[in-house]
Amino acid sequence: MHGGSPDIHVILMTCPPDQAEKILLALLERRLVGCGNIIPLVRSRYWWEGQICSDDEALVVMETTPDRLDALYAAIPEVHPYTVPKVVALQPSACGEPYLQWLRAVTRPG
């Protein structure tokens, strides 16, 4: 079955395509996320310094638990090359119970 508002956050992050694996691995090794799905090539367009710019990026979808969210945000500047990285957390309304249990177990520090 699934919870009402489960203890999980879905994290959306963009980064240079050739750094996605390295960033995700660093976050996994620190138990800050339980898993990540790298969408290897997205076409990004965005406002920057008064112009619409465009870049190839990777979009990474990760999951973590609420107790690891602060530590995740604190670690981003150490592992991500951007000064203004997109790291957005979404709180699900439901999630499979086995998945939640697994996520709690694998994101426990130490």
Add this chain to the structure above:
Amino acid sequence: MHGGSPDIHVILMTCPPDQAEKILLALLERRLVGCGNIIPLVRSRYWWEGQICSDDEALVVMETTPDRLDALYAAIPEVHPYTVPKVVALQPSACGEPYLQWLRAVTRPG
């Protein structure tokens, strides 16, 4: 226009790339989702049995209504090969009204 907290859930699911169509079709045929977008190839890294593993997966983004959510979660073990599948539901803050009406109509059982 669009509602405050509309009657819709966005579902994120990962699965083996070669089973995404079959799983999505099974859920559509049972009217458990109204549509699905298959991102055919994502690179997944995750903790499993004490190690960081990696796999190619598909990421499927689907939509359903609140009254079909329980039935959707109940059906997952019948159509998904994993013992611990990622099936996460996100509740939007807004959605186009025509889309909502369409989704209600196509997810009505029977």
Add this chain to the structure above:
Amino acid sequence: MHGGSPDIHVILMTCPPDQAEKILLALLERRLVGCGNIIPLVRSRYWWEGQICSDDEALVVMETTPDRLDALYAAIPEVHPYTVPKVVALQPSACGEPYLQWLRAVTRPG
């Protein structure tokens, strides 16, 4: 650090692959979104007029602020070819503060 429920919406939109750039550019130029990531090719399956149809689409992940959401939804029919487009807004539970400040600045009208 990051806010509790920050002033940002993540927008999920699907559209024909060859129109994703044009639609995203139109929304950026009107300052209705701050950025967008185009996932160029997804396989969509959906109910339409009593049948399960399938199409190649693009999935675009965009961000905007709450004060621009109504204007965004009002503009969709002018820039999107579908009669029933998927334009779903998700409200994050957290987001990097520098990103939030940037988003507010670049989505200010005029």
